[in-house]
Amino acid sequence: MKTKTKAVKLSAKRVVAAPSHAVVPLKERRLNFGNKWDYAHAPEDSKNYVIAPQHELFIGGKFVKPTSGKYFESINPATEQTLTTITAANADDVDSAVKSARKAYDKVWSKMSGRERGKYLYRIARIIQEKARELAVLETLDGGKTIKESRDVDLPLVAAHFFYYAGWADKLKYAFPGKTPQPLGVAGQIIPWNFPLLMAAWKIAPALACGNTVVLKPAETTSITALRLAQIFQEAELPDGVVNIVTGAGETGAALVNHPDIDKIAFTGSTEVGKAIARIVAQASSPVRPGDSNGRDARATKKLTLELGGKAANILFEDAPIDQAIEGVIAGIYFNQGHVCCAGSRLFVQEGIYSTVIKKLRDRIQTLRVGNPLDKNTDIGAINSRPQLEKIRELVQSGVAEGAELTQSSCSLPAKGYWFAPSFLTGVTHAHRVANEEIFGPVLSVMTFRTPEEAFERANNIPYGLSAGVWTDKGSKIFKMVNKLRAGVVWANTYNKFDPTSPFGGYKESGFGREGGLHGLAAYCRLD
Amino acid sequence: MKPLATLKNTPPTSQVRTSHLTHRASPTGYAHLPTVDAVTLEERAAEFTKRSIKTSAKLAGLKLAVSVCDLTTLEGKDTPGKVAYLCRKALQPADAKYDVPPCAAVCVYPNMVKYARKFLDGSGTSILPVRSETHGRDARATPKVAAVATGFPSGQYPLRTKLEEVRRTVADGADEIDMVIDRCAFLAGDHAKVFDEIAATKEACGPAHLKVILETGELVTYDNVRLASEIAMQAGGDFIKTSTGKVNPAATIPVTLVMLEAIRDYFFATGIRIGMKPAGGIRNSKQALAYLVMVKETLGDDWLNPQMFRFGASTLVNDLLMQIAKQVDGNYQSSDYFSLP
Structure with a gap:
């Protein structure tokens, strides 16, 4: 600091x-x-956690080689080094997984009491807690997310979901008073790469609690932790075939969705793929199964829940607690490199505080530490894959080409791996692609508004409806906004808060069905 | 409120900073201040404690922490003898081989100022020089003499005697005055009185630096802390300080964050950099490093020096030294190996 100093004579001495x-x-x-x-x-420290050079399919409680004989490489996106090879399952592999799940459903899992099912889920939850550090390191190596987040967010939530649904397993009648909840059968579950283990937990825990069996397909870039979870199922002595894991890309997922003996499809991923799945499911139907436990014709269409894309509005009013709101904006968009379907990717700022907010955002992104995801001080890790990085770059370029102004952190990026500096775009309007399309990266689109009416009108002006945030000191304004916003989750004076007791899901092109809480149970039960 | 209310029987309020007073004074008083959300604030504060400070960063951070310490003794039983120990410790906290800078200041009661002055002025040449100047200041700089004043710790005294106390303390040789705000006036809603007392104290300080103690443990809410910070900065405080150390809770990371954010906004509004001094309850190295992390990530490098940041602490220094010795020598030593202040 520059300070002028002037000598002041106080006394003769000094x-x-x-x-x-x-x-x-x-x-x-x-x-x-x-x-x-x-x-x-x-x-x-990651030295103690060894990743096997080759991973197989998990079918019938055992790791089995694929009939396809095909393998593909899984890399660390922070270094581009190959971590292992993963099986590309074909339709025959998927069929054997579904058969194994059906057998486990008919012979074991649907007949087991809720109390017994709950014991397995509790056991799985506890083993996950014991191995939390290892799983966090694997998640970071495989997906590029920071160890800070996999350790402090992903893993605690994974265990929490198993614990929560374990508690419901023997209390389903109380969850739905007056009803007799019955399991659906075999659930086919397809999960994304942004929260690999957490999405597996969101899908598997409620399905098992309700008495269903599962065929899970993790995303092709992030299969390692799902297969490590399979080892935990073995350790927990979960009956063979209750959970089966088939790895692979879109082809494997298509085989699963198209399989006739699946009663329920649960998908989390892009809106484009979600629409394709909805089309397939609408045309297909489950076969009649003689001896259905309720003696009813089971030729109902497959049940379906979809959790798809989002383009959430984070709305900042002039009376907001502004420094905390900035933290909420930062957490909203840069959490997990912006690979979050509910990311607060559109920031709406009331005009009176616009320049202050931009100045504070510019300073704040400068303090985000980008780099080695395994470093405990890293705030922003690697982009999950090269195609995703290219998609982010393409969309940001389109924003600049359409007249938006790009502000980026001046941080240096590692030479190897996939990286994108934390960024935001100003001067964005509804006509810009970056205001409408999901970037799924660390890029925020900033827009302005004048009144609360204008705020929710602009926030709702989008085909998505997964989440939103409202920042104001005034409680009545929060309630007004919450009632007007068409979004599955609205956070007030906070953002990206998750809890197994709280349902999560979207409106419009963000999908349908809810995961988490009681609503999440309902998605895996027949209620009549 | 009227920012420059005139009080009877008190000297005219300070005009030291008329330029930015006019800038900030608005007809709505302090209604323009942003509110503080406790939940998100505390979450952000917790993030600073999770930074992993290792090896070279740890050593540099520990030394920086020593260099910003106001080594403090504020007890009724303080004597010239005790102050002599304190001054010597502040001048040379550890053996020269550890390359540890002197503390920023000693902080004492007004009656002890003349002794502190004497001990510090009289011993300058007998100190072993520290080799490097990596600590952001002259490594051989003599610690300042800071004195608490204005009816510390309660402040429940007439302004006239408070100002007299300040003038005499400065005349005795204090470089810095740590005043307490009038919490009675603040909580009763008389913010103008709080402002005027600070402005009058600043004037009474003359050349001495003024640190304004908010006593956040008595203000309780973060919104109050934010408002009191604003008043203190506008009225002429050079530093804002959390606590006297006589009230629990004293300094906390979230409270300090609110004050750092207030300093940040004030800097952008006026161009003036105000210093920050958390005091009370900071006892170990881990806590101290978390505060430094917070300063670094909230205000940046320009505040990471003893001119802009201080710790008010009595027992912190030896814990810092213990960790420094561990970093240098590779093993911990018992407290017998570190000189008592």
């Missing part, structure tokens, strides 16, 4: 220097986030 206040000129008023005191590397 002279003290009295700094007078230097007023920094307007143009030079900036914060200096340099390296005066930089943090040393603090990598999480």
Whole structure:
């Protein structure tokens, strides 16, 4: 700091220097986030966790080689190094997984009491807690997300979901008073790459609690932790075939969706694929199964829940607790590199505080640490895959081409791996692609509004409806906005808060059906 | 409120900063201040404690922490002898081989100021020089003498005697005055009185630096802390300080964050950099490093020095030294190996 000093004579004996206040000129008023005191590397230890060079399918409680004989490489997106090879399951592999799930359903799982099912789920939850550090490291290596998040967010939530649904397993009648909840049968579950283990937990835990069996397909770039979870199922002595895991890309998923002996499809992923799945399911029907436990014709269409894309509005009013709102905006868009379907990717700022908010955002992204996801001080990790990085780049370029102004952190990016600096776009309007399309990366589109009416009108002006955020000090304004926003989740003065007791899901092109809480149970039961 | 209300029988309020006073004073008083959301604030505050500070960063951080310490003794039983121990410790906290800078200041009661002055001025040449100047200041700089004043810790005294106390303390040789705000006036809603007392104290300080203690443990809410910070900065405080150390809770990370955010907004509004001093309850190295992380990530490098940031602490220094010795020597030593202040 520059301070002028002037000598002031106080007494004959001594002279003290009295700094007078230097007023920094307007143009030079900036914060200096340099390296005066930089943090040393603090990598999480990963040496003790060995990843097998080859992974197989998990069918009937055993790891089996695929009939396809095909394998593909799974890489670490932060280094581009190959971690292992993963099986590409074909239709025959999927068929054997479904058969195994059907057998387990008919012979074991649907006949087991809820109390016994609950015991298995509790056991799985506890083993996950015991192995949390290992699973967090694997999740970070495989997906590129920061160890800080996989350790403090993903893994605690994974265990929490198993614990929560374990508790419901023997209380289903109380969950739905006056009804007799029955399991659906075999559930085919397809999950995305942004929260690999957490999405597996969201899908598997309620399905098993209600007495269904499962064929799960993880995303092709992030299968390692799902297969590690399979080992945990073995350790927990979960009956063979109750959960089966088939790995592979779109072809494998299509085989699963098209399989005739599946009673329920649960999908989390892109809206494009979700629509394709909805079309297939609408045309197909489950076969008649003689001896159906209720003696009814089971030729109902497959049940379907879809959790798809989003383009959430995070709405900042002038009376918001502004420094905390900035934190909420940062958490909303840069959490997990923006690979979050409910990311607050559209920021609506009331005009009166626009310049303040932009200035604060610019300073704040400068303090985000981008780099090695295994470093405990890293805030922003690697982009999950090269295609995703290219998609982000393409959309950001379109935003700039359409006249938006790009602000990026000046952080340096590693030479190898897939990276995108935290960014935001200003001067965005509804006519811009970046205001409408899901970027699924660390890129925020900033827009303005004048009144609460305008805020929800603009927020709702989008085909998606998964989540939203409202920041204001005024409670009545929160309730007004919550009632007007068409979004499955609305967070007030916070963002990206998840809990197994709270339902999650969307409106419009963000899908239908809810996961989590009681609503999440209902998606895996027949209620009549 | 009227920012420059005139009080009877008190000196005219300070005009030191008329330029930015006019800038900030608005007809609505402090209604323009942003509110603080406790939940998100505390979440953000917790993030600073999760930074992993290792090896070279740890050593540099620990030394920085020593260099920003206001080594404090504020007890009725303080004597010239005790102050002599404190001053010597502040001048040279550890053996020269550890390359540890002196503390930023000693902080004492007004009656002890003349002794502190004498001990610090009289011993400058006998100190072993510290080798490097990696600590952001002259490594051999003599610690300042800071004195608490204005009816510390309660502040429940007439302004006239408070100002007299400040003038005499400065005349005795204090470089810095740590005043307490009038919490009675603040909680009763008389913000103008709080402002005027600070402005009058600043004037009475003359050349001495003024730190304004908000006593956040008595203000309780974050919104109050934010408002009190604003008043203190506008009225002429050079530093804002959390606590006297006599009230629980004293400094906390969320409270300090609110004050750092207030300093940040004030800097952008006026161009003036105000210093920050958390005091009370900061006892170990881990806590101290978390505060430094918070300063670094909230205000940046320009505040990471003893001119802009201080710790008010009595027992922190030896814990810092213990960790420094561990980093340098590779093993921990018992407290017998570290000089008592």
